[in-house]
Amino acid sequence: MNSVLITGANRSIGLETAKQLSAKGLFVYLGSRNLEKGEAVVKELNDQGFQHIKAIEIDVTNPDSIAAAKNTIEKEQGKLDILINNAGILGTNPQTAANASIKDIQEVFDTNFFGVISVTQAFLELLKKSESPRISNITSGLGSLTLHSDPNWKYYHVKAAAYGPSKSALNAYTIVLAYELRELPFKVNAIDPGYTATDFNGHNGPGSVESAASFIVKHTLTDENAPTGQFFSNDIEDETGMSPW
Known part of the structure; x- marks a missing residue:
C-alpha cells in the first residue's frame, strides 16, 4: 500500500485531498x-x-516536529511514496508592498516557502525509497508573475505583498528541485487548486474543495510519462491545466 503525507490536512482542501486519496487505497x-x-x-x-x-x-516551521514525523513514518512504513506540501497561511491584511511589515512577510514565508523546503529535505531520504515518488507543492495563481503582469487576467487586481511572493518563491524552488531529481523517477510539480471557498479566504472563492482536491489528486497520482517541474492550475480552462509561471 502506497503512503502519502499531506501537511495542513485537518481541514479544507487538505482534508478533502486526504479523503479522496484514502478512497483510492492509499495510506494517508x-x-x-x-x-x-x-x-x-x-x-x-x-x-x-x-x-x-x-x-x-507536524508543524512545518518546527524542525523538531518535522524530524519526529519523519521518524514515525520511517518506522511504520520504511518509505514515503507521496509528499503533498499543502500547509500554508495567508498572513495579515492588507498586504501592501509599501507598508507590509517585514515581520508579517517573514511569517508567511516561514510557512509557505521555508516550511516546504524543511519538510521536503527531511523526507527526501524516504521518498527516494519509493518506486514512483511524487512531490506536489500546493501553490496559487497569485504566485504567477506572468499572470500578475497581465491587466486582462481576472485576478489582476488581487495583489498580496506577502502571500503572492511566497508562492512565487515556492514555484521557483519547485523548478530547481524537479531539475535536481530529473534522473530519478520523481515527479515534482506545483499545483494550484484554484480559487476555492475555504476557511482560508472566508469562503469567498467560487470553487469547491471537492474540485480543488480532485485536481491535486489528478496531478499527483501520475504515471512515469507525466511531466515534472510544471505549474498546473485548476483555474486554467484547458485539458492540460498548465499555467504560465
Missing part, C-alpha cells in the same frame, strides 16, 4: 500542527467509513 498521514485536532478529524473520517488514515503531528 493526515498532517496537523495540533495532534488532538488531527485525531478528532480522523475519528470522524473513520466513522464515515474512511480507512488507513492516521493523524500525525
Whole structure:
C-alpha cells in the first residue's frame, strides 16, 4: 500500500485531498500542527467509513516536529511514496508592498516557502525509497508573475505583498528541485487548486474543495510519462491545466 503525507490536512482542501486519496487505497498521514485536532478529524473520517488514515503531528516551521514525523513514518512504513506540501497561511491584511511589515512577510514565508523546503529535505531520504515518488507543492495563481503582469487576467487586481511572493518563491524552488531529481523517477510539480471557498479566504472563492482536491489528486497520482517541474492550475480552462509561471 502506497503512503502519502499531506501537511495542513485537518481541514479544507487538505482534508478533502486526504479523503479522496484514502478512497483510492492509499495510506494517508493526515498532517496537523495540533495532534488532538488531527485525531478528532480522523475519528470522524473513520466513522464515515474512511480507512488507513492516521493523524500525525507536524508543524512545518518546527524542525523538531518535522524530524519526529519523519521518524514515525520511517518506522511504520520504511518509505514515503507521496509528499503533498499543502500547509500554508495567508498572513495579515492588507498586504501592501509599501507598508507590509517585514515581520508579517517573514511569517508567511516561514510557512509557505521555508516550511516546504524543511519538510521536503527531511523526507527526501524516504521518498527516494519509493518506486514512483511524487512531490506536489500546493501553490496559487497569485504566485504567477506572468499572470500578475497581465491587466486582462481576472485576478489582476488581487495583489498580496506577502502571500503572492511566497508562492512565487515556492514555484521557483519547485523548478530547481524537479531539475535536481530529473534522473530519478520523481515527479515534482506545483499545483494550484484554484480559487476555492475555504476557511482560508472566508469562503469567498467560487470553487469547491471537492474540485480543488480532485485536481491535486489528478496531478499527483501520475504515471512515469507525466511531466515534472510544471505549474498546473485548476483555474486554467484547458485539458492540460498548465499555467504560465
